[in-house]
Amino acid sequence: MSEINAEASAESFAAKRVSLVQMRSGQRGRIVVIDGGYGLARKLDALGIRVGKEVTKISAQLMRGPVLLQQDNTQAALGFGMASKVLVELDGGGQK
């Protein structure tokens, strides 16, 4: 964890706020920004994925494949590009 901590102290704010792509499987966080157009926000909104929601990352496929999310009782697969536009604030700052 030392490398991550070093990075974290350098840009402590950015380390807390990561995209779904950067998030590790099993981590939990709250969505803070959906950095896309109206279309993307509306699409995600349909499955209840929106700013303020707590989500858990279940897995990510290899080679920039889709990311799997769990929020409430819904699991959804998001393409890599979409997932990179959703930023979350990790629970507990994301590290010890």
Place this chain on the structure above:
Amino acid sequence: MKILLMGNPNVGKSVVFNRVTGANVIASNYAGTTVEFTKGSMRLGDRRVELIDVPGTYTLEPTCKAEEIAVEMLDEHTDGDVVINVVESTNLERSLNLTLQLLKRKIPTVVALNFWDETKHKGISIDDKKLEQILGVPCVPICAVTGEGVKQLVGKLKEAKPSDYDYEDNQRWQKIGGIVDKVQTITHRHHTWLERLGDASVRPLTGIPMAVVVMFLAFKVIRFIGEGLIGYVGEPLFEKLWAPVMMKLSAVMGSAGFLHDLVIGQLIDGEIDFGQSFGLLTTGLFVPIGAVLPYVFAFYVVLSLLEDLGFIPRLAVMVDTLMHKLGLHGFAIVPMLLGLGCNVPGALATRVLETRRERFISATILSIAVPCAALQAMVVGLVGKHGAGYLAIIYGTLLAVWVVLGLIFNKTVKGESPEIFLEIPPYRIPYMRSLAKKIWIRIKWFLKEAIPFVLLGVLIVNLLYTFGIIQFVGKITAPVVTRVLGLPQDAVGALIVGFLRKDVAVGMLVGGGVQLTIKQLVIASVVLAMYFPCVATFTTLIKELGVVDMLKSAAIMVISSLVVGGLLNLILPG
């Protein structure tokens, strides 16, 4: 009066529909099983009313064609119509998003809280009475697959009324949050083994091997059931029971002559050969029932099981990266899988894809390179005799064509291919009765579609031969069929009939005195799979793609089948 069944995808609308109408529509455990609306009728008091199974939609602002259809259905409603809003109780918050949008339309509504039984396992408790008070419309807990609560739901239809519930659109989620806080309590509980399995099958490390094993097992089981049914049921039935009857009829009809040949076909060494005689009551019945049905049944048993389990969306996630190379995303695996049974439902399922580009690519590679079960059953039966290696050449070629065409389309077809965005439903233990029903619906549909067309095909084969048309067309097309593809002139008959039924066409490759070498059999099988869709698929594709895109697609089919058939003719030894 009409009743519209509306709700999010995969909340069990079709199951409710089947329950209430006694009708049979296909229901599965993934979003987008229903892509066109189905109408049925039900008794309400002393009158019959129309019930419509509307494709699932998350919102009334559509994002794909199936959702557009749903919204159109709602827009067409008239006074006195009622909406049954089927809601996933285990996903109340998300479901209410659509519910609130529906209530705003001021159409009389009843809310059906489906999957009520699942809430208990998931530690969710919902106060349905309180929800009813807040929304101002009846809310009925149901479990559609077992039928619990469905009667009460129907009973509440007369109490359906427009809701007084009002809100500002930009406040919708806050309102929903407020409602959920009031009516739902969640208690902590441990993960079930199904959930663990579900998560494991979407992690690359465990998911990829699992997907490979499942597909391999699916293939093995289909062959085992299909071969077993043919060997132990189909063939004995025809050879031991039906053949003697036909021989007697043949004797009565004088063992020869036009009518005899039409009904019984040519006797081969004085005996009936169900594969080669080509009479209406011999080959015409043997092809759909004796040869194809066993594989169709086997295929649908396995597919239906995987669908109800919830495996398909997970497979879509696993193949997503690959499908992007073909200009599609992972969910496009659904039309392909359905197409392996019959290209018609496969072509319809392309509606789950968002853009015209994706629908064009998927429909075209589907109808060129995804062989239907009927064609496969005949090919496996005829070519398999010569060794599995030849089957591998056929399947390998089609797979290569599928990939190569996709790669080319991805570079050349204009438009957008969005990324995958798909709800992954929980794994569910299939409910055996609805599983059996679904398999039965599909078998019945196959028999109804196949038998008339097979008989028509056999009839036309006889007429074509009797009037010398095949020989005539064979001479005209000889430069292409004989030179490029290396097939005998007679094989052109199969290409003509292939437009009606591909299984009959494959059967023609060995019947009617045509003698093909195994190399020619392999080439003919590949060309028959690729060159053009059968008439049922063709008409579906025109509806789905429009005439212009269909013509483009058809040109690609003809050209690619000639190129691939010609290449095989050059490459294959013998």
